[in-house]
Amino acid sequence: MDGMQDLDPVPKPTLVYPFEGPPARGKALEVAPGVHWIRMPLPYALDHINLWALDDGEGWAIVDTGVRNEETVAVWREQFANSPDQRPLTRVFVTHMHPDHVGMAGWLTRKFGVRLWMTRLEYLTCRVMVSDTGREAPDDAIEFFHRAGWSANAIETYRARFGNFGKHIHALPDSYRRLRDGEELRIGANTWRVVVGSGHSPEHACLYCPDLKVLISGDQILPRISSNVSVHPTEPDADPMSNWLASLTKLKRELPDDVLVLPAHNECFRGLHLRIDALARGQEKALTRLRRSLAEPKRVVDVFGALFARPISEADVPLLGMATGEAVACLNHLIYRGEATRSVDADGVAWYRFVAD
Numbered sequence: 001m002d003g004m005q006d007l008d009p010v011p012k013p014t015l016v017y018p019f020e021g022p023p024a025r026g027k028a029l030e031v032a033p034g035v036h037w038i039r040m041p042l043p044y045a046l047d048h049i050n051l052w053a054l055d056d057g058e059g060w061a062i063v064d065t066g067v068r069n070e071e072t073v074a075v076w077r078e079q080f081a082n083s084p085d086q087r088p089l090t091r092v093f094v095t096h097m098h099p100d101h102v103g104m105a106g107w108l109t110r111k112f113g114v115r116l117w118m119t120r121l122e123y124l125t126c127r128v129m130v131s132d133t134g135r136e137a138p139d140d141a142i143e144f145f146h147r148a149g150w151s152a153n154a155i156e157t158y159r160a161r162f163g164n165f166g167k168h169i170h171a172l173p174d175s176y177r178r179l180r181d182g183e184e185l186r187i188g189a190n191t192w193r194v195v196v197g198s199g200h201s202p203e204h205a206c207l208y209c210p211d212l213k214v215l216i217s218g219d220q221i222l223p224r225i226s227s228n229v230s231v232h233p234t235e236p237d238a239d240p241m242s243n244w245l246a247s248l249t250k251l252k253r254e255l256p257d258d259v260l261v262l263p264a265h266n267e268c269f270r271g272l273h274l275r276i277d278a279l280a281r282g283q284e285k286a287l288t289r290l291r292r293s294l295a296e297p298k299r300v301v302d303v304f305g306a307l308f309a310r311p312i313s314e315a316d317v318p319l320l321g322m323a324t325g326e327a328v329a330c331l332n333h334l335i336y337r338g339e340a341t342r343s344v345d346a347d348g349v350a351w352y353r354f355v356a357d
Contacts, residue, residue: 023038034054059087089114106173118176118205123178140236199242208255221263226283241283
């Protein structure tokens with residue numbers, strides 16, 4: 001899931017896009033020796049996800065899988081039919097737990113009888129969220145959105161939609177192979193290092209190959225959009241923005257600038273450090289606008305105009321949910337830094353205000 005568009009975007013750094021365009025449906029494009037780019041459709045405003053096939057000797061290791069739906073199944077079958085060597089999958093890597101990345105993992109691992117590789121927090125958190133399918137919306141979630149300033153109509157729509165997360169994910173395997181930060185993996189002729197970040201998701205795994213100078217960045221670094229960094233009802237006082245900013249610093253420190261970045265969305269690019277710097281600057285500009293807007297007390301829904309370029313309508317509850325989660329992440333971050341306070345009124349609605357030095 002991508003982040004919200006910045007209201008006052010930082011000028012895009014001069015990134016280099018070495019390929020003319022993505023591969024055609026059902027085809028693969030080699031972007032480095034033994035590394036192939038696959039693109040799958042998504043039924044969202046962001047209409048695609050990039051997947052990666054790594055030559056693994058006897059077959060292909062896949063990184064990310066697409067969302068669970070009939071169209072994705074059809075494209076996977078086209079992909080297998082068009083494969084020139086007809087080698088099977090050897091294993092399935094998933095960068096993180098969002099449905100466009102993990103949705104088809106259960107289908108692929110069962111089809112080929114192979115292991116799922118994920119970090120522990122991503123696998124376990126995904127299992128927990130899938131278990132919400134068929135449940136009624138919990139009181140804690142209703143309280144979270146009421147406190148943010150949602151209307152009764154928006155909350156009613158949320159109740160009706162609750163539990164949809166699991167419908168976009170094939171049942172996960174009951175066991176998996178854990179990925180650990182810093183671990184080195186032999187995939188075919190190359191060694192790949194796991195580099196974990198967080199903020200967008202609990203324990204997001206990137207894969208870096210020093211010999212090929214290639215980074216599979218998942219949603220942690222995207223060239224044209226920012227990743228959504230949200231607080232969720234399950235941990236309403238969390239500060240994922242601190243984790244996100246710390247992860248940007250870590251990635252810049254641990255990864256060289258001259259890698260070819262293979263992101264989950266948009267196009268492959270070069271210019272990793274420029275992009276990391278631009279993301280950090282963009283987030284700081286958003287926080288500066290937020291501080292100014294809190295000169296007078298505001299609810300969560302009142303600060304959308306300071307953070308996002310597009311209008312946020314309560315009629316679009318999925319978008320409203322993303323905006324709310326990201327706004328709370330920014331507000332919580334200011335609270336943890338001692339720059340804002342939160343009070344709850346007699347109606348159970350939270351009001352935020354900037355704390356001057």
